[in-house]
Amino acid sequence: MADIVTVKNLKVVFNEGNEQVYAVNGVDLSLHQGETLALVGESGSGKSVATHALLGLLGKDAVVTADEMLYGEKDLLQTSRRQYTHLRGQELGLIFQDPLSGLNPTMRIGRQIGEGLKVHRHVHGHALKQAVFAAIEDVGLADPALIARKYPHELSGGQRQRAMIAMALVMQPKVLIADEPTTALDVTLQAQILALIKAQKVKHDLSVIFITHDLGVVANIADRVVIMYAGKIVEVGTTNEIFYHPQHPYTWGLLDAVPSSDDQRDQLFTLPGTPPDLHQPIKGDAFAPRNPYAMPIDFKKEPPLFQVSSTHFVRSWLLDPRTPHYQPPVTIQKRWARFAQLHAEQTNDPVVESQQAGGVPV
Secondary structure (H helix, E strand, O other): OOEEEEEEEEEEEEEEOOEEEEEEEEEEEEEEOOOEEEEEOOOOOOHHHHHHHHOOOOOOOEEEEOOEEEEOOEEHHHOOHHHHHHHHHHOEEEEOOOHHHHOOOOOOHHHHHHHHHHHHOOOOHHHHHHHHHHHHHHOOOOOHHHHHHOOHHHOOHHHHHHHHHHHHHOOOOOEEEEEOOOOOOOHHHHHHHHHHHHHHHHHHOOEEEEEEOOHHHHOOOOOEEEEEEOOEEEEEEEHHHHHHOOOOHHHHHHHHOOOOOOOOOOOOOOOOOOOOOOOOOOOOOOOHHHOOOOOHHHHOOOOOOEEOOOOOEEOOHHHOOOOOOOOOOHHHHHHHHHHHHHHHOOOOOHHHHHHHOOOOOO
């Protein structure tokens, strides 16, 4: 499958006075044509910074370097600000986390949605009005003429988020980046917005990068999942691999923190400790101080990405063949058993069998 976005060895350092923040450190990303790729991690993991670097949205205090950063065949490292403005206006759509900060409070909704068409496509008059109304209707907002006349504060939270989506899609971009689009919404509205993004992806043949701190919301929307921690990718795989065959202790923690209908626990699991200070380079594995499975090597040397399958990679010394026998949490063993059961219906995979038996995956 062709890649529409390719990023290799992306690094982002912020200069804060006499200090530096190593926000993203050596990230490789690829977005396949027509897929939804979820970036998941806690606040400060680097997921939003990485995508904002891709979009050219970071300020002058950010130093962005990469071996390669491509949109199709276009080299984004050689792209001027003016060219970036054109790309963001026509090729790359962005849904912000907070609609109130993403929408101009002094501008009517219709004008904001139509601004890109007016500036980049030179659409005016009746044609512009009809295009705006169609975009509003397309995201499930009734009475587009009324919505177009309103200011952001006159809309509900769900309506504002739909208006943001309309603004991102009216230019018919090829790539849509949704940055925590459901964070400020209640559970019912979250489900509606997720369903809307999923439907719009199919309708407009989009490739989507979906950013979230909540692993639970990506299960029904993503094709692949990237887990980020302290500016690095620690696990990447298909949605099934991440949910039913997870290998990194951080991913285990994120999964255990997701509530389920059959959950018998009195309280949800929480990861101990806090993410590391990124004001200085980290020695060893950044997750080691919070990792109950940490070994001495974790505090000395950063693990490489170990390959579990052709689509599944994990940055953890637990996958080194020399690692002593270990037992993952019972909740994760149940997920592995489910994965093995599903996989056995299609093929025999010795890696799955080894892990299901509690052995070290190789």
